[in-house]
Amino acid sequence: MSANSGLKKLLEKGEFVIIAGIGIPRGADFKPLEERYKLLEKKVNAFYIPDNPGANVYLLGLAAAVHLQKLGGETLLELNCRDRNRIAIQSSILGTAALGIPNLLFSTGDHQTLGNFRGAKRVYDVDLTQAIQIARGMRDEKKFSNGEEVEQPPSVFIGAEVNPFADPLEFRPALMAKKVEAGADFVQTRAVFDLERFGKWIKLVRQQKPLQKIPILAGIMPLVSVEHAKALQEAPGMIVPDSLVQRLESSSKPEEEGIKVAKEIINQVKKMEGVRGIVLHAGGMESLIPQLIT
Amino acid sequence: MITAVRKPLNEIIEMVAPYEKILVTGCGTCVTIDYSGGAKEAAILASQLRIARRLGGKKLETLEQTVERQCEWEFVKEFTDHAAECQAIISMACGAGIQTVAAAFPDKPVFPGVNTRFVGMPQKQGVWEERCICCGNCVLHLTGGLCPFARCAKTLLNGPCEGSQDGKCEVNRELDCVWQQIYDILKEKGRLADLQKIFPLRDWSTGEDGGYRITVREDMML
Ligand code: SF4
Numbered sequence: 001m002s003a004n005s006g007l008k009k010l011l012e013k014g015e016f017v018i019i020a021g022i023g024i025p026r027g028a029d030f031k032p033l034e035e036r037y038k039l040l041e042k043k044v045n046a047f048y049i050p051d052n053p054g055a056n057v058y059l060l061g062l063a064a065a066v067h068l069q070k071l072g073g074e075t076l077l078e079l080n081c082r083d084r085n086r087i088a089i090q091s092s093i094l095g096t097a098a099l100g101i102p103n104l105l106f107s108t109g110d111h112q113t114l115g116n117f118r119g120a121k122r123v124y125d126v127d128l129t130q131a132i133q134i135a136r137g138m139r140d141e142k143k144f145s146n147g148e149e150v151e152q153p154p155s156v157f158i159g160a161e162v163n164p165f166a167d168p169l170e171f172r173p174a175l176m177a178k179k180v181e182a183g184a185d186f187v188q189t190r191a192v193f194d195l196e197r198f199g200k201w202i203k204l205v206r207q208q209k210p211l212q213k214i215p216i217l218a219g220i221m222p223l224v225s226v227e228h229a230k231a232l233q234e235a236p237g238m239i240v241p242d243s244l245v246q247r248l249e250s251s252s253k254p255e256e257e258g259i260k261v262a263k264e265i266i267n268q269v270k271k272m273e274g275v276r277g278i279v280l281h282a283g284g285m286e287s288l289i290p291q292l293i294t
Numbered sequence: 295m296i297t298a299v300r301k302p303l304n305e306i307i308e309m310v311a312p313y314e315k316i317l318v319t320g321c322g323t324c325v326t327i328d329y330s331g332g333a334k335e336a337a338i339l340a341s342q343l344r345i346a347r348r349l350g351g352k353k354l355e356t357l358e359q360t361v362e363r364q365c366e367w368e369f370v371k372e373f374t375d376h377a378a379e380c381q382a383i384i385s386m387a388c389g390a391g392i393q394t395v396a397a398a399f400p401d402k403p404v405f406p407g408v409n410t411r412f413v414g415m416p417q418k419q420g421v422w423e424e425r426c427i428c429c430g431n432c433v434l435h436l437t438g439g440l441c442p443f444a445r446c447a448k449t450l451l452n453g454p455c456e457g458s459q460d461g462k463c464e465v466n467r468e469l470d471c472v473w474q475q476i477y478d479i480l481k482e483k484g485r486l487a488d489l490q491k492i493f494p495l496r497d498w499s500t501g502e503d504g505g506y507r508i509t510v511r512e513d514m515m516l
Pocket residue numbers: 445446447448449450453454455456457458459462463464465470471472473474
């Protein structure tokens with residue numbers, strides 16, 4: 001069985017796509033996932049399922065994706081390189097396609113020492129660019145990474161994680177170009193808070209011809225409190241300007257202010273060249289999403 | 295060089311608790327240079343163990359001996375006489391030395407006196423840094439002389455990752471991001487085009503992932 005990506009079709013049609021990151025339960029029960037899904041049903045184009053984010057344990061993303069698809073939602077499933085070697089990556093690509101998961105987002109993965117299982121052994125057999133190359137090879141050339149033939153090639157819409165807020169900024173477009181050369185059909189960014197930096201990155205990306213046709217999905221995360229904003233300032237790979245923290249600090253209703261900020265960011269990134277959609281990183285805060293997109 | 299650090303004293307005290315006479319062995323090579331397991335450190339450990347035992351109201355006799363390299367049969371053989379007199383041996387060499395001693399004296403319990411850490415170098419006085427993971431397939435000519443396996447927490451080949459910021463590694467802001475450094479060096483050398491190519495999948499089987507490694511040199515055999 002091969003999967004058909006609605007996301008791909010929407011992007012090809014030129015529509016601005018809205019994807020909701022959904023909070024994955026930390027227990028052996030789909031009920032919380034179903035409740036979160038109901039809040040967003042029909043309101044978004046797809047659901048993004050993070051893969052043990054922050055190097056913490058959540059219910060298997062693939063299981064969550066299959067369940068959400070059964071409920072009627074299209075999914076974009078993250079596969080990180082932290083937890084699986086080339087054998088597991090390839091078997092995951094086959095399995096997800098056979099189960100009808102149409103979209104995969106490849107990521108490096110937060111390092112295991114950043115989570116609550118610090119003593120875990122690392123994998124990182126292949127890196128993000130190589131994982132994408134493997135997926136493309138399986139899909140388009142019907143070949144596994146060792147050259148053996150894939151019996152039934154997987155249909156997969158391939159996404160790559162990119163981070164405009166990581167350094168060195170001037171090399172980030174070249175890194176994106178490598179991911180695109182490897183086979184990325186679209187890219188998804190970390191959460192945007194620093195619009196100036198994001199704008200600079202977009203400008204550099206747009207200077208590279210092969211990148212101009214690659215849809216960029218901008219990450220958006222509502223700030224719900226001053227503490228939340230401050231914690232994100234400390235998180236690796238994020239930039240949250242002090243001015244945003246101050247805005248929340250001086251507001252009597254920081255959560256509402258956070259929503260306002262996120263809406264402003266959405267409106268700004270929408271206007272930027274190459275940005276073809278947003279991914280709302282609001283796992284556990286799904287109730288806020290409808291306010292963000294109306 | 296191979297670097298090590300002395301095991302915590304209490305751990306060693308506990309290991310040798312059942313014995314009344316032990317041989318504390320130092321190694322004259324790497325662990326002497328990094329002050330973890332040479333003759334001096336063997337003498338210090340031996341006296342610390344004796345004092346601890348005496349404080350507990352019991353006696354401990356120690357012999358100390360250091361050889362040039364504990365990772366070679368010829369040298370560890372020099373321990374034979376002292377070992378015969380003792381009930382147990384503490385080896386303060388790296389893991390290779392400890393195993394050589396354990397194999398050379400199968401009748402004696404052999405205890406590690408140090409924790410072997412990495413292949414590295416003294417960056418400055420009192421600071422040692424990891425430099426090599428002995429991967430068996432060197433790429434240093436491609437990466438500006440900096441090892442992405444020893445120094446990138448994710449052993450990336452197409453770095454930096456999405457967590458590199460301000461030249462620092464996402465794992466620990468005290469650590470430099472080696473991929474930022476590789477970028478800086480290759481940029482200076484006008485070789486950035488090298489980094490724009492995709493590094494292919496790596497064969498990790500030349501390293502520890504291929505099972506433990508044996509080098510055979512027919513030309514060197516007797
Ligand atoms: S920040 Fe740099 S050194 Fe650290 S894991 Fe990422 S690429 Fe490797």
